[in-house]
Amino acid sequence: MDHDQSKAKGGFARAEALTPEQRKEIARKAALARWDGELPQASHDGTFRIGGAVLSAAVLPNGKRLLSQGTFIMTLGRSRTPKAGDGVLSTVDGIPFFLQAEVLKPFVTPEVMQAATPIFFRFKDGKRGLGYDAELLPKVADVYLKFRDACHAADKPIPRQYSHIVKACDILMRALAHVGIVALVDEATGYQDARARDALAKILEAFVAKELQKWIPTFPPDFYKEMFRLRNIPYDENGFRKRPRYIGHLTNDLVYSRLAPGVIDELRNKNPVVANGRRKSKHHQWLTLDTGHPKLLQHLEAVKVLMKASDSWDQFKKMIDRAMPRYTPMPLFKGVEQED
Numbered sequence: 001m002d003h004d005q006s007k008a009k010g011g012f013a014r015a016e017a018l019t020p021e022q023r024k025e026i027a028r029k030a031a032l033a034r035w036d037g038e039l040p041q042a043s044h045d046g047t048f049r050i051g052g053a054v055l056s057a058a059v060l061p062n063g064k065r066l067l068s069q070g071t072f073i074m075t076l077g078r079s080r081t082p083k084a085g086d087g088v089l090s091t092v093d094g095i096p097f098f099l100q101a102e103v104l105k106p107f108v109t110p111e112v113m114q115a116a117t118p119i120f121f122r123f124k125d126g127k128r129g130l131g132y133d134a135e136l137l138p139k140v141a142d143v144y145l146k147f148r149d150a151c152h153a154a155d156k157p158i159p160r161q162y163s164h165i166v167k168a169c170d171i172l173m174r175a176l177a178h179v180g181i182v183a184l185v186d187e188a189t190g191y192q193d194a195r196a197r198d199a200l201a202k203i204l205e206a207f208v209a210k211e212l213q214k215w216i217p218t219f220p221p222d223f224y225k226e227m228f229r230l231r232n233i234p235y236d237e238n239g240f241r242k243r244p245r246y247i248g249h250l251t252n253d254l255v256y257s258r259l260a261p262g263v264i265d266e267l268r269n270k271n272p273v274v275a276n277g278r279r280k281s282k283h284h285q286w287l288t289l290d291t292g293h294p295k296l297l298q299h300l301e302a303v304k305v306l307m308k309a310s311d312s313w314d315q316f317k318k319m320i321d322r323a324m325p326r327y328t329p330m331p332l333f334k335g336v337e338q339e340d
Helices: 003-017 020-036 069-075 102-107 110-115 136-153 160-189 191-207 221-231 237-242 246-254 263-270 292-308 313-323
Strands: 044-050 053-059 065-068 119-122 128-133
Touching: 044 160, 053 069, 065 069, 069 128, 069 136, 102 136, 110 136, 128 136, 136 160, 160 191, 191 263, 191 292, 221 246, 221 292, 221 313, 292 313
Parallel strands: none
Antiparallel strands: 044 053, 053 065, 065 128, 119 128
């Protein structure tokens, strides 16, 4: 028996020796300790639908994909939710409650145990979250389906308290198989790039106008006043047109690179640098009136708030990188470098 298998067996033994009240108290204390620590903040979050369920997902800066605890449990056909205060369902030695049943023990592998540790984090908006590695979901579903198969092989009925969970897991695995084969075909044929290009094209069509909107007003003065303050540059409205050229690079970084996927690259294509080293028009004059320009104004207001709350450029950059991270280049624009 290897170390992981021994650890899993020992975890089940310790869990069985505890009363329900002791398990809850252990989980509560562990959760409070985790909440008190510094939590990683998601770089991306959102929801998606699979098998008739809507799952809340997040991606941490290290690339770890998470599913929120609540939607994870509901997708498995469980109705229990964590009580207010600790925010975590009973776990003992890393065994979540949905794997603690005696009948499941033969099917819980070390691989499942390794992925079953709850992860405490913050969503992009700063709210606290608790989730599991996304790869745990099909592993847990597989545990219940192996339990079902064992019941059938022994010509025994599935216990009533597990029948709805087994059904939910079966639906989930069928849905995941469908998504999986579509993803495999897309990857094998290269269609995932075309699909990404199509999605990006729709974004760009909404944000970037086909023709220049010359009369769209310029950036509000406060935006550059705050930028100059944080950069320790004297601000003179009369001589503003002679500002350092790198201010344009900073504007691209703070605004257009964070406005929507691919927008900065599309604006560079529409509005290239000419012989004198500058552009014929302002990037914002290429934004659409119904989507691009309103989004720009909203974004600028948020950036100004962060600027005014900052005492230094370094402090401001840390805040904006966390609150409004840059969009990474998409497949349509591979090879295009971001301006710093």
